[in-house]
Amino acid sequence: MHVEETQQKVNKAKKADKKQRRCLAIIKSDCEVSPSAEPTPYLAVLNVGLSNGLTEECLLTEAAATGGKVIQVVMLPGKSYCFFICASLEDSQLIYEGMHNISTIGQQGAVAYLSYIRQLPALAGKSEWNKPLPRGLHIIADFVTEEEESTLLRAIGEDGRTSEGTGSLKHRNVKHFGFEFLYGTNNVDPSKPLEQSIPSACDILWPRLNSFASTWDWSSPDQLTVNEYEPGHGIPPHVDTHSAFLDPILSLSLQSDVVMDFRRGDDQVQVRLPRRSLLIMSGEARYDWTHGIRPKHIDVVPSASGGLTTQARGKRTSLTFRRLRKGPCDCSYPALCDTQQTKVPQELHASLAAQAITLEQQNVHEVYDKIADHFSETRHTPWPQVSEFLDSFEPQSVVLDIGCGNGKYLSCNPLLLSVGCDRAQGLLAVGRRKGQNVFRCDCLVVPVRSSSIDGCISIAVIHHLATKERRLAALQEMARVLRPGGRALVYVWAKDQRKNDKKSTYLRQNKAVNKERTTEQQQRQKQHQELEQQLSNNNPLPVHTNRTEFQQQDVLVPWKTKDEQKTTYLRYYHVFEEQELENLVSQVHEVQLIKSYYDQGNHCAIFEKISKNSL
Amino acid sequence: MKLSTYNFLTSVAIKGVKVGFPLKLTINKKEVVESEFNPTFVERILPKLDWSAVYGAAQVAELTEDIPAVQPENIVENELLLQKLHHLLFEIDVLEGQLECPETGRVFPISDGIPNMLLNEDEV
Structure with missing residues (x-):
């Protein structure tokens, strides 16, 4: 019995050595990591990482249980390994002895394998905790006392519960005062103030901001949103709609600490919001950074000793104070500015008309020629309602596909005589290789006899034309080649998705x-x-x-x-607005609209060429 | 390019051109791609084709012994002719050659089996 046990232990250790070597080889092919037989402050967890569901919290909890102290955890997205920096050699040894071949943090309780390494890989990057705060972001600790916290919670509880603005979102409870924040439009309706304005208990807050407020757009808010977050709740990263609110936005954290993520492009900063602190987002932080809270039960936070530790979340209530803008935003951060992103420059239509041909040449024809093969690979499945249209023709009908691309619709119905044309030589060559009948032309000048075609399709083509006149001309050209009684189907991309x-x-x-x-x-x-x-x-x-x-x-x-x-x-x-395609068809001579519909983000129209007799 | 496709092509869009049809066809290189003969298909496609361009294509493809200059009336009963039309329209594939506008002489090249009918802005 005793011998067997010893043998089992030996086997287990041998297995672990083998695993260790194999995992190290995999990591090595990924990044420069050299293992060390002697203890170092750097540890690699060889077989568990973000890709198999490990969280920083779980890892830290496990490490803390060994008594070893961790300064930084490095988890790389999509990787099945991760790294520690330990506070000292001693801490590192404690963690290694306590976790290697013991800790069951892998998927379905699989055991973790660790190794000392000489240094961290170069791509590990800096800790998100040592970065400077976004510009314009301030956190004032202990902004309210514990008594004031209770007073405020009572005030919003009593006043808000019966208000119309009470509601529950997917991940949290919300209440509004002053004006309702409408989540559908991410905006407020300034013409509809709520009966309940901001509770007067909040008035104690504003005099405390005098030293900041001289540079702000406002000195007291007129809108308050209360969010109640249970542990595990979060809010997706967002920027408060620029045109809805002035600068800055204030948020008071009550009842529990939380970690908020601020992001701008690839930049990411984690910010701890202590209980009873005030967060001020102004300028760049208000306009150009998104903020959000991950839906977690536990946060990873810096510890007093300079390492990292975990902190369980409690129920947290946040009071977000804002002031309505009631007009367009004129900030100097256009990337996330709804006003500036949706404004159509006045000179645009004139410039489109003047540059239509050049624009289509550079930003349609030349691009399709360059991306032809890759584009073609992504366009293989016919849309069902287009196939249906092609099947609605009598056998032996002649059908022309204007803008046929790689010709995927030319073989849908083998009972038809299908011919395709396109501008892009590269795409035509793909269709041609499949034995299809194709020729090269522009959709505004189709080199086909008038009134010779039974059916015509033009799928995702005329939305590449830069003026209304040109889009209309393309439809008119389809009408010209159709025989009286012939039908055409047109698909264009819809603005509304x-x-x-x-x-x-x-x-x-x-x-x-x-x-x-x-x-x-x-x-x-x-x-x-x-x-x-x-x-x-x-x-x-x-x-x-x-x-x-x-x-x-x-x-x-x-x-x-x-x-x-x-x-x-x-x-x-x-991209077409609703009814825009129908309006365009109504301006085409000799045709009538049969049907129009919306299909997976496209506006679609079927029209028929009127027979001479009925004209 | 199959000669059935040829039957639909025109240069009428060129400025000043009145009919632009049939285009003058030159074949430098062709191949024959055999396909299943379906008499009904040929018979029902014929009314959609222009016979003068069918006959014109036959002349260039040196098949005039098979195809009459004038479309016969009782074509449904003439399976042999339908078979020859099938060969002419759906089996001969022009790989290299050209199409020429009968009125202006503008040439549209055919290469790798694809006619390039693209016109310059100033030609339209």
Whole structure:
């Protein structure tokens, strides 16, 4: 019995050695890490990391149980390993002895393997705790006393509970005073003040801000939002709508500490908001950084001794005080400014008309030629309602696909004589290789006999034309080639990517936003920064952020290549408002609208060429 | 380019051109891609085609012995002719060659089987 036990122990240790070596080899192929047989202050956890669900809190709790002290944890996104910096060699040894081949923090209770390493990999980066605060961000500790805290909680509890602004969001309870914050539009309606204004108990706060308030837009607020966060609740990263509120925004934390994340593009700063402190977000911090709270039960915070430790959250109530702007925002931070992002420059329409041909040449034709193969790979499945339209024709009908791209619709219905045309040689070549009938032309000048075609489709084409006149001319050209009684189907991209509050496929594929790991605002800001680096930034039009809602009708949509260069090309689009396509069809001679509908983020119209007899 | 596609192409968009059809076809390189013969398909496509361009294509493809200059009336019963039309319209594939506007002489090249019908802005 005794011998068997010893043998088992030996086997277990052997297995651990083997595992250790194998994991180290994997990490080495990823980044420069050299293991050390002697203890060092640096430890690698070899087989558990963010990619298999480990949290910083769990790791720290486990390390703390060994008695060893940790200064910094380095967890890399998407990696199945992570690192510690320990306070001393002694601490490092305690943690190694206490966790290696013992700690069951892996998936489904798998045991962790650790190793001493000579130093941290270069890509580990700096701790998010040692960074300077965003400019304009201030935290005033002990802004209210414990008695004042109770008074304030009572005041908002008593006054607010019956108010109309009471409501519960997915992750937290909210109450409003003064004006209701409408989560649908992320704005307030200044014409509809609430019966309950901000409770007078809050008046004690404003005189305490005199030293700051000289540079602010306001000296007392007129809107208060109360959020109640239970442990585990959070709020996705966001910027308070610029046009809704003035500068600054104040937030008083009551009942519990919490950690708030501030982000601007790739910059991220974690800020601890102690209980009874006041957070002031002004200037850059108010306008150009997003803020949010991760939905967690435990926060990782700096410890008094300079290391890291964990802190359980309690129920926290935050009082956010703001003042309505009642007009457009004129800040100097355009990236997240709703006023500046949605404003259509007055000179735009004139400049589009003057530059339509150049714009389409540079930002449509040249781009499609460059991205043809990659683009074609992403366009293989026919949209069901387009296939349905093609199936509605008698066998042996002649159908022309104007803007056929890689020709995916030309083989949908083999009973038809299908011919396709496009501007982009690269895409035509793809269709041609599949044996399809294609020729090259512009959709404004289709080299096909008049009244010779039974059916016509033009899917996602005329939204690349830069003026209304040109879009109309493209439809007129379709009408010309149709025989009387012939029918055409047109698809264009819709500005509105939601129907009945349902997101289109285009938006649904934004997984990071849908899982609330980030927000559209944050993605816009990140892209804004990336493009500033990549492009000359004298684009005549606003650049759209992929898989987010459109902010304007005339936009440049980025296409990132798959190769190592990750070149970004910008395609011009005019996204259609509701009824815009129908209106355009009504101006085409000799046709009548049969049907129009919305299909997955597109406006669609079917029209028929009127027979001469019925004219 | 199949000769059925050829039957629909025109240069009428060029400034000053009245008809622009049929285009003058030159074949420098072609191949024959065999496909299944379906008499009904050929028969029902014919009314949508222009016979003068069908015959014109036959002349260039050196198949005039098979295709009459004038469309015969009882074509439904003439399966042999339908088969020859099938070959002409759906099996001959022009890889290299050109199309020429009958009125202005503007040439549209065909390369790798794709006719380039793109016009410059000042031609329209």
